[in-house]
Amino acid sequence: MTFLFKRNPKNPPELIKALNEQVLKLDYNSDSNKKYQDECSRFLKQVKVILHGDDENEPQPDQISQLALEIYSTDCLYNLMVNLKKLDFDSRKDVVILFLTLLRRQIGSKSPTVEYILNQKPEILGLLIRGPESSEIGLICGQILRDCIKFESINKFVLHSSLFWNFFKYVQISIFEIATDAFITLHDLLTNHKKLVSEFLARNYDNFTSSINKLIQSNNYVTKRQSVKLLSELVLRRQNQAFLNQYFDDTNNLKLMMILLSDKLKNLQIEAFHIFKFFVAKPKKSQKVLDVLIKNKKNFIAFFDTFDIQSDSTTIDERDYVLGEIMKLPDIVRSE
Amino acid sequence: MSRVHSADELEVCEEVGRGGFGVVYRGIIKATNEEVAIKQIDLENDQTDLFEINKEIQIISECRLEQITGYLGCFVKQYKLWVIMEFVNGGSLFEMLKPGPIHDERTILIIVKEILVALEYLHNQGKIHRDLKSQNILLSKGGEVKLTDFGVSTQLSSNFSRRNTTVGTPYWMAPEVILNNNGGHSFKADIWSLGCCAYEIFNGKPPLQNHFPPMKALRQISRCHNNEDFVNIIELSSMEISSVFRDFLEKCFIVDPKERFSAIKLLNHKFIQKYDKSTEKFKLVKSLITKKQLWDQENHVIKNHNFYVPTEMVKNQKKWRGEDDEENNQFQFDISLISGFPPSPKTSRESSRSPGGQEKSKSPEKNNASINLQSLMKTTTKQDQFKKTIRPEFHRILNKVFHKLETKNSLTTQQYDLLVSLNNDLLNLFSFTQSSDPNEQGNYKKILVFQHLKYFLKEISKSNDIETYGPSNSKVILQKLIIPSNFNVGQRQVSEATPERGGSIREFDEIENSLFESWIDKMNEKWA
Structure with missing residues (x-):
């Protein structure tokens, strides 16, 4: 009940000022760090009440707009992001609520927070992208970033940042939830805005393919499976045509899928099949791809004869189609 | 407790439960001797969705509260995900109710209060549990009460949005969840479920369970439009409880979620405020556990001890049984034409021409596997393996059948004893037979009790005589009585x-x- 005895900020601007003050004082090495943390936590809770109300009070629009203006003009979000790790465990989650509420706020057709971030403090995005580097705040940053990239302009900014490629490292971090969280963000970055991504993939074919292929070759089951799944999702998109044409002409990719098809684990096999089928179904195949398919004709026929797909009738139809296409391929004629 | 990073740090002990996602074992951190719960999730299972699992882990990793089971880390081992949680050693509230309902209102309010504290914490962060019931409330021998199992819980990214999916367990479900109206799931659905739990503690069963099967109960709940409706069906007024407790339940069972009390409001309710001596809190919960233990002893409930068997062993056994099949399924493609990959196979033309040419990057793995197999074969014979792996499982199933019989029927002492001895006999018949057929492969011997059961099932399920004898045939009747209607062997996971x-x-x-x-x-x- 400490707050009963302390002076409380009277209005939203004062509250944000007080919050900023305490956030900037946070310091691991200081003896009074705990005191600053508690103060931050207290102010953040009050911010939350202004934004969402509580049992007795409904949120007041004019209070919210005062609060937002003060937050932009004092770079409060930036301050919070820089010092996120120094806040206590539960306060960090209040930062998420504050950030996301502001992010969703619209005035007419404008999203003031999105504009603020992109025009005034894009450094915030850099901090968010690099979140997985810290096990303490990785999940918090992931949560915020995923909400940010729902806005196409921010998604574009992230894709065009050199930091984007860090995600291929982050998804291999040994802490499971951090790695998976980074994967979800990577997935969202590449699937939220179709047109944006199709341009991106077309321009970055080499870089992207080698990055995702490395993940597919990972020893970690989860990394392997998630990356194949992401790839098959991208491959299903007609918008990604330019990328697909290159991808399915590349025998390296074909080889990778053949290795996965021969994997012992059923789910990996099936995921691989959903990419492999496009190599076979593509109308104009590159000569190299055709060569590999022809040379393995017998193997494929034997393989698909026994390829076990449980009760999923579309996949069975697809398998039969693939098998039929392979049968139509010419046999190898021995040249001796 | 610090984070657990790998399976090497743990000793895995007996199975303690099964959830929708997988099996839960008790474990011990080798370095510190602390007990943990290990939830193993099979990622190759078709039912599991990585994104869903991740959501659950995110939610539990974001909760640090005395009243919520703590998260200690997770990692992938082969194709299984191990989630390490705090181990709560007393058992679930559901178990505690087996000896009978609890009428002491102080005990009820202590449990309810602790869960309210947990719900207040969750709701404040925009999280909804969505499957609150007695099975998900755990008690420790030290007297703590903890909320667990966030399998279907959800995170609202904004306090204004609502989840639109219907999840939960029928008897504990709020009307708006069933009808999916008022925007579907909100925090208040948890409060309804809490009311059901409080009712369940006092009556031994959640509302309506004694009178309706699940679907009918859902219908009943969804028909409640006024606050009196539900209160009347569950006959709240005839329950012999204090007026504050009755009022508390009424506040939980307000049909309109907007009007229904929030966790914070209920924490200030007179019922919860009535007794609040923290010393008593532990004592009362502890006495519940003692009562259950005594009841277990009196009723000969044997705690199942299913010791953990690493999957590799079970898998190897499958290999021994059907090695030929394995070979057929293993497939190698010829990828020698493709260059530019580091683990490139032989590039000479001879090898590339042979169909099914060995692919180099795969073969070392295979060798390893066969070495493992051989070393295992040396140390343990197949019979020992069976005793270690199959017998405990068989024992577990028998126990389960027994408990089911016992809970669904009121058994006489004689029936009870006969069933116990039948189970023991079956277990004792777990012995290897000498095969009379000299052509039978090597040391592959059959287990007597399983042969017995197999022949029995075969005989009973022979269907060809139905037409000859007509439906009044005693065998058809036997079939109907014995074979479950939805019986399809091998299909179920x-x-x-x-x-x-x-x-x-x-x-x-x-x-x-x-x-x-x-x-x-x-x-x-x-x-x-």
């Missing part, structure tokens, strides 16, 4: 073998898709 938790949710989903939706439509039409 292991995780589905225990329908209590995961099963009931899935079952409901199916029904929801067919019967239930059309019924709701009809109802909506009526009101429109």
Whole structure:
């Protein structure tokens, strides 16, 4: 009940000022760090009440707009992001609520927070992208970033940042939830805005393919499976045509899928099949791809004869189609 | 407790439960001797969705509260995900109710209060538990009460949005969840479920369970439009409880979620405020556990001890049984034509021409596997393996059958004793037979009790004589009495073998898709 005895900020601007003050004082090495943390936590809770109300009070629009203006003009979000790790465990989650509420706020057709971030403090995005580097705040940053990239302009900014490629490292971090969280963000970055991504993939074919292929070759089951799944999702998109044409002409990719098809684990096999089928179904195949398919004709026929797909009738139809296409391929004629 | 990073840090002990996602074992951190719960999730299982699992882990990793089971880390081992949680050693509230309902209102309020504290914490962060019931409330021998199992819980990214999916367990479900109206799931659904738990503690069963099967109960709940409706069906007024407790339940069972009390408001309710001596808190919960232990002893409930068997062993056994099949399924493609990959196979033309040419990057793995196999073969014979792996499982199933019989029927002492001895006999018949057939392969011997059961099932399920004898045939009657109507051997996944938790949710989903939706439509039409 400490707050009963302390002076409380009277209005939203004062509250944000007080919050900023305490956030900037946070310091691991200081003896009074705990005191600053508690103060931050207290102010953040009050911010939350202004934004969402509580049992007795409904949120007041004019209070919210005062609060937002003060937050932009004092770079409060930036301050919070820089010092996120120094806040206590539960306060960090209040930062998420504050950030996301502001992010969703619209005035007419404008999203003031999105504009603020992109025009005034894009450094915030850099901090968010690099979140997985810290096990303490990785999940918090992931949560915020995923909400940010729902806005196409921010998604574009992230894709065009050199930091984007860090995600291929982050998804291999040994802490499971951090790695998976980074994967979800990577997935969202590449699937939220179709047109944006199709341009991106077309321009970055080499870089992207080698990055995702490395993940597919990972020893970690989860990394392997998630990356194949992401790839098959991208491959299903007609918008990604330019990328697909290159991808399915590349025998390296074909080889990778053949290795996965021969994997012992059923789910990996099936995921691989959903990419492999496009190599076979593509109308104009590159000569190299055709060569590999022809040379393995017998193997494929034997393989698909026994390829076990449980009760999923579309996949069975697809398998039969693939098998039929392979049968139509010419046999190898021995040249001796 | 610090974070657990790998399986090497743990000793895995007996199975303690099964959830929708997988098996839970008790474990011990080798370095510190602390007990932990290990939840193993089979990622190759078709039912599991990595994104869903991740959501659950995110939610539990974000909770640090005395009243919520703590998260200690997770990691992938082969194709299984191990989630390490705090181990709560007393058992679930559901177990505590087996000896009978609890009428002491102080005990009820202590449990309810602790859960309210947990809910207040969750709701404040925009999280909804969505499957609150007695099975998900755990008690420790030290007297603590903890909320667990966030399998279907959800995170609202904004306090304004709501989840639109129907999850939960029928008897504990709020009307708005069933009807999916008022925007579907909100925090207040947890409060309704809490009310059901409080009712359950006092009555031994959640509301309506004694009178209605799950689907009928859902219908009853969804028909409640006024606050009195539900209170009347569950006959709240005839319960012999204090007026504050009755009032508390009424506040939980307010039909309109907006009007229903929030966790913070209920924490200030007179019922919760009535007794608040923290010393008593531990004592009362502890005495519940002692009562259950005594009851277990009196009723000869034997704690199951299923010791953990690493999957590799079970898999190897499968290999021994059907090695030829394995070979056929293993397939190698010729990828020698493709260059530019580091683990490139032989590039000479000879090898590339032979169909099914060995692919180099795969073969070392295979060798390793066969070495493992051989070393295992040396140290343990197949019979020992069976005793270690199959017998405990068989024992577990027998125990389960026994408990089911016992809970569904009121057995006489004689029946009870006969069943106990029958189970023991079956277990004692777990012995290897000498095969009379000299051609039988090597040391592959059969187990007597399983042969017995197999022959029995074969005999009973022979269907060809139905036509000859007509439906009044005594064998048909026997069949009907013995063979479950939905019997299809081999189709069911292991995780589905225990329908209590995961099963009931899935079952409901199916029904929801067919019967239930059309019924709701009809109802909506009526009101429109």
